[in-house]
Amino acid sequence: MSYHGKKVVILGGGSGMGLSLAEKIVALGGQAVICGRNTAKLQAAADRLGAAVSVSTFDLGEEQAVKAAFDRIGAFDHLVSTAAQLTFAPAVELTTEQVQSMLVSKFWGPFYASKYAAPHIAKNGSITFFSGLAAYRPAPGASVVASLNAGLEGFAMTLALELKPVRVNVVSPGVVDTPTWDFLSDADRKGLLDSVAASLPVGRVGQAADLADAALAVMGNGFISATVLHVDGGGRVA
Secondary structure: OOOOOOEEEEEOOOOHHHHHHHHHHHHOOOEEEEEEOOHHHHHHHHHHHOOOEEEEEOOOOOHHHHHHHHHHHOOEEEEEEOOOOOOOOOHHHOOHHHHHHHHHHHHHHHHHHHHHHOOOEEEEEEEEEEOOHHHOOOOOOOHHHHHHHHHHHHHHHHHHHHOOOOEEEEEEEOOEEOHHHOOOOHHHHHHHHHHHHHHOOOOOOEEHHHHHHHHHHHHHOOOOOOOEEEEOOOOOOO
């Protein structure tokens, strides 16, 4: 599929799945606007990917900053939100600040972005949110993560009706080897990912490119809307 003449806005585009998607958009002839809070990280990614990638720096939790960003970006074709700032801990140990941070990436960010993207997005375009396996396989330490992922999917289903004919979909990843796990030591990270891989039907954890390909699939198919695409290596049945 060609993305020549298409512009894709990626929230969380400076690393991991968002960066992988930007790479693929550029390879397919499109333009990517990568968004986030860390200007240096975003600019380094843009410098590596070339002139087809531009940077928009703003805080997803600041409503007026989000509005101003989309006003600057102007017309575009697809919006993808891979942003995730998650804390895994028992509910009784989570601080209000940690929960607020998760709300920004998994609720307020997608809410503000879709609200202020709506006037600019092409009528044959799409919005794709990233949720996660925790909504279907909750585990100790993931109570808020599970709740927010499930809530994001409910939001997307209704948004598909409100913004039609713009399509709205969700990609639900399983465990993916991305910088999300950088808070762990190298040994603990390897142990976790190896353990998860052994439990999955596919025998491995996900890679950022797997999820980027999934986003391309729902973006590119004009008959997919109000759908959750599970890209979890069989994690829901493992």
